[in-house]
Amino acid sequence: MKSAAEAHPLTLALPKGRLEQDVQAHLAARGITFSFENRKLVAYDPSGLLKIMLVKNADLPVYVHHGIAGLGICGDDVIYESGYEFFTLADLPFGSTKMCLAGAKTPDVQPREDSVMRVATKFTRFTRDYFHNQGVAVEMIKLNGSVELAPVLGLTPYIVDLVETGSTLKANNLEVLQVLQEISVRLIANPAYYKYHYRQVDAFVRLLNQEEGT
Amino acid sequence: MNTRNPGLLSLTAGSEGIVLQDGELHRFLVSKLDTLFHSWGYTPVHTPMADYADDYAETVGVSVPPYTYRFVDREGQILSLRSDITLFLVKQIHHLLKSAVLPLRMCYSDSIVRYQDAIDIGKNEFFQSGAELLGVSGRDGDLEILVLLARVLESLDLPNPVIHVGSRELFDQLWSDKNQHDKEEARKALSMREFRTLSKEDQQTARLFSFIGNTAEFRNYATSWSSHISKQAQVALDELIDRAATLESLVPVIEVRIDLSELGSQGYHSGIVFSAYLPGADSSIASGGRYDRLLKNLELEVPAIGFSLMTSKVASLLSPSTQLGDYHELANRENFEKRYHQAEALRAQGKKVRL
Numbered sequence: 001m002k003s004a005a006e007a008h009p010l011t012l013a014l015p016k017g018r019l020e021q022d023v024q025a026h027l028a029a030r031g032i033t034f035s036f037e038n039r040k041l042v043a044y045d046p047s048g049l050l051k052i053m054l055v056k057n058a059d060l061p062v063y064v065h066h067g068i069a070g071l072g073i074c075g076d077d078v079i080y081e082s083g084y085e086f087f088t089l090a091d092l093p094f095g096s097t098k099m100c101l102a103g104a105k106t107p108d109v110q111p112r113e114d115s116v117m118r119v120a121t122k123f124t125r126f127t128r129d130y131f132h133n134q135g136v137a138v139e140m141i142k143l144n145g146s147v148e149l150a151p152v153l154g155l156t157p158y159i160v161d162l163v164e165t166g167s168t169l170k171a172n173n174l175e176v177l178q179v180l181q182e183i184s185v186r187l188i189a190n191p192a193y194y195k196y197h198y199r200q201v202d203a204f205v206r207l208l209n210q211e212e213g214t
Numbered sequence: 215m216n217t218r219n220p221g222l223l224s225l226t227a228g229s230e231g232i233v234l235q236d237g238e239l240h241r242f243l244v245s246k247l248d249t250l251f252h253s254w255g256y257t258p259v260h261t262p263m264a265d266y267a268d269d270y271a272e273t274v275g276v277s278v279p280p281y282t283y284r285f286v287d288r289e290g291q292i293l294s295l296r297s298d299i300t301l302f303l304v305k306q307i308h309h310l311l312k313s314a315v316l317p318l319r320m321c322y323s324d325s326i327v328r329y330q331d332a333i334d335i336g337k338n339e340f341f342q343s344g345a346e347l348l349g350v351s352g353r354d355g356d357l358e359i360l361v362l363l364a365r366v367l368e369s370l371d372l373p374n375p376v377i378h379v380g381s382r383e384l385f386d387q388l389w390s391d392k393n394q395h396d397k398e399e400a401r402k403a404l405s406m407r408e409f410r411t412l413s414k415e416d417q418q419t420a421r422l423f424s425f426i427g428n429t430a431e432f433r434n435y436a437t438s439w440s441s442h443i444s445k446q447a448q449v450a451l452d453e454l455i456d457r458a459a460t461l462e463s464l465v466p467v468i469e470v471r472i473d474l475s476e477l478g479s480q481g482y483h484s485g486i487v488f489s490a491y492l493p494g495a496d497s498s499i500a501s502g503g504r505y506d507r508l509l510k511n512l513e514l515e516v517p518a519i520g521f522s523l524m525t526s527k528v529a530s531l532l533s534p535s536t537q538l539g540d541y542h543e544l545a546n547r548e549n550f551e552k553r554y555h556q557a558e559a560l561r562a563q564g565k566k567v568r569l
Contacts, residue, residue, distance in 0.1 A: 008493075067496030087407050191406070192498055195378055195473065196491045198426050 010197065010204055012050050013069035015057035015078075019185060022094040023073050029212045049204065061086070061188075070193030071201065076183045077162060081125050086188035089205050095185035099126065100163040101178040104151050120150030121160040130160075130180050148172045227330045228283060230340045232526065235538075239529050240341070242538055243370065244323045247343045247523070250369055251321035254362055256345050259320045261302040267294035274305055275511030276482055281329040295327040299342050300505070300520060308512045316349025316516065323525065344502070344522035348509075351517035356457050356486045356504065357464075359519045363490065363500060364465035366523060370532065372492055375499070376469040378426070379458045379488045380476030382503065384450035386484065388419050388443065398481070405477050418442075423474040429459045432472040457486055482508035486519070492531050499524050499531070542567040 014023050027033070027045075034045040034052055041054045053069050061082030064072040071089075077099060079086060101119075117138045121127045124140050131138040143150060147161045152172050162183065163169060163176055187208060194201050232240045248258070267278045268291070278284070282297040296302050299322055311318075323343040347359055360379070367375040385404070389397045400420075403411045409420045422443075425435055436451055443451070454472060462470045478487035478501075485504030492499050502521025509516045542565045544553050550569070557567040 065496070067494070085406060190496060192491055192495055194407075195426070195489070195498075196376060196493055196495075 009044065009048055009051045010071060010200055011053065011069045011193075013053045013055050013060050013063045013072040015060050015072075015074050016054055017057055019057070019073065019075070019095045020054070022185075023092075026092060026094065026208070030207050030210055032207070064188060064190050067190050067193055070190050070197065071204075072188050073185060074188065075185050076181070077123060077126065079186065079188060080129075081123055083125060085191070087191050087194050088186050089189055089194070089201065090187040090208050092185040092187065092208070097162045097164050097183045098176075098179050099123065099160065099181045099183055100176045101158055101160055101180055102148075102151075102163065102169055102174050103158045103177050105173050105175045117158065118156040119158045119160050120147055120156040122147060123160055126181075127160045148174055227332045228340075229325070229327045230526070232341070236529070238538055239532070240525065243525060243529050243532070244343060246369060247323065247366060247525075248321070250362075250366060251345055254319070254345075256319040256321035259303060259307075259322050260324060261296060261299055261306055261322070263296050264293045265296070265302055265305060267292045270294075270301070270305065274301065274508065276301065276480070276508065283327055283329060296324070297326050297328050299324055299326060299344060299522060300346065301508075303346060304508055304512070304518075308509070308514060311348065311509070311514050311516055314349075318348040319345070320348070321345045339524040339527055341525040342522045343525045344520055346518065346520035348516055348518045350519075351506075353453070353456065355517055355519050356453075357460055359502065359521060360457060360461045360486070360488065361464050363488070363502070363521050363523075364461060364468045364470075367490060367500075368465060368467055370528065372499075372528065372531065373494075374469070375490055375492050376471055377461070377488055377490050378471050378473035378476050379454065379461070379486065380472070380474050380478075381450050381454040381485070382478045382483045382487045383485045384447055384454065384474065385423070385477055387447035387450055388422075389416075401477050404475055405479075407475050426471055426473045426475070428469075428471060429455060429462055432458070454486065478503045480505070480508075482511070488521070492528075494531055495527055497524075497527070499527050539566060544569070 014020060032045050032047070032050065034043040034050070036043045036054055043052045044050065045052065053063065055063055057074060057078055058081070060072045060074045061079055061084050063069045064086060065082070065084040073092065075095065075097070117131065117136060118141075119127055119138055120141050120143050122143060122145070124142050127138060127140055141150070141156060147159045148168055150156045150159050151174060158177070159174075160180065166176060169175060187205065189201060267282070267284050271277045278294045279297055283295040284292050287293050303320070303322065321344065323341070325341050327340065345359065345362055347355055350358065360377070364377060367377070385401060389400055392400065400412060400416060403409070404420060404423045407424065409417060409424060412420050422439055425432060427435070433455060436455065439451070440448060458470050458472050476487050476489055477483070482505045483503045484507045487503030488501065489498035490500040500521055500523040502519070504517070504519040506517050509518050542560055544556060544567065546553055546556060553569055557569055560567045
């Protein structure tokens with residue numbers, strides 16, 4: 001007989017966008033299939049193991065933090081930027097990327113060496129903490145997208161952003177000046193949710209970590 | 215956009231009001247707790263809403279938590295609003311403890327104020343109820359508080375609560391050769407179950423702290439560790455098993471788990487530490503533990519243990535069967551005196567009556 005903690009499916013938030021297909025494929029290879037019908041944002045896998053919620057990537061930590069979803073899959077960048085604390089239960093073998101400092105290959109105006117570093121970024125928390133840990137003062141301006149435009153249009157000389165292939169940077173005559181952090185995709189858990197449902201969650205983590213087809 | 219009455223409509227972050235049905239549910243819960251605490255011989259205490267913040271680091275040896283609101287009084291002293299009742303309570307009563315007849319049993323139900331972002335629905339709790347037992351060391355003190363917490367959860371008819379019990383003493387023994395900074399980093403990593411962030415040497419020991427399970431499972435698991443840990447650590451391990459097993463046998467309706475990643479949220483914790491969880495709760499609904507170290511900072515050799523319950527969180531998760539009962543509405547719309555006498559007669563029968 002199932003215990004009270006095991007009577008309900010685990011709740012898992014998945015990010016819309018670049019990771020969505022990868023996660024679905026990873027789960028399908030381990031026997032967990034599901035689909036979001038008619039633009040619905042909540043789905044169940046037929047085995048009753050998971051209730052899956054499709055949420056905006058940046059909002060995913062909010063849902064897990066408040067326990068609406070007990071588990072979530074997202075990148076280190078999103079987790080860090082949320083400022084919330086989660087249990088990290090597994091690293092997933094896809095979607096890795098790099099958080100980079102980038103700037104113009106040949107800047108019109110060379111920034112003065114003694115001036116405060118000015119950076120445009122979506123990742124203000126990460127940028128502030130990273131440079132402060134390096135002992136570097138930094139001025140930031142928050143942008144919500146197309147961050148590459150900032151140096152091109154002269155808003156700031158530098159950007160901090162995720163870089164996968166670097167093709168967008170190249171197209172805008174920008175280059176990676178420094179890789180600040182490797183970003184991995186993780187399975188995270190609301191700590192209280194994990195504590196209550198640990199047996200069920202541990203079984204799911206073992207499934208996620210299984211080699212394909214085993 | 216021009217907003218009308220922004221002051222009237224803005225809700226303050228960091229604090230909350232509890233009104234109407236929520237207020238009634240809250241009072242129902244608090245009065246249940248009061249009755250239970252009273253029947254166990256715990257006397258109510260009320261701590262002040264504000265206290266001198268600078269004193270804490272100096273006198274109590276603990277800094278006021280970062281989520282505390284602070285302000286400057288007219289003499290230029292920094293005051294903090296109450297954000298943690300145990301800390302305020304210890305500061306308030308420490309001078310009484312030198313001459314007090316121990317043990318002291320105290321209970322409280324009070325509001326707390328904690329910083330929260332104005333655009334975030336806070337997970338914070340703004341009301342705490344709890345119990346503190348001062349002057350009872352070891353097994354008896356540990357069990358009195360653990361069983362009292364279990365009885366609280368049982369009496370509130372909460373849906374399938376579990377209590378996770380850990381040992382800060384075990385951690386302190388196993389990390390006794392580390393400096394304070396490394397020890398605190400290790401404590402945080404183990405509490406967050408970030409076992410990989412520890413050094414290779416510490417990871418061996420950390421494997422022990424990954425355990426969660428019932429007492430029988432832990433007994434089997436712990437056997438293999440006996441040859442790897444010091445005598446003092448073994449004592450802490452045996453104490454933990456004893457407390458969990460005894461709690462299980464005394465209050466069998468509450469599930470008890472040994473969870474070594476429960477290490478207490480405060481630097482002053484020592485000995486047994488614990489948290490309670492409920493399905494659907496976004497964080498623990500109660501937590502506590504032994505805090506002899508806090509009183510030692512005040513040069514008092516008084517053992518202390520207690521817990522606090524996140525009252526609003528619990529109220530929102532009470533079983534649907536928790537009925538507060540309806541008010542009796544008087545059909546008689548005659549004069550006030552008649553209605554009053556009729557209502558009094560019904561109240562004498564235990565009914566709730568509105569005039």
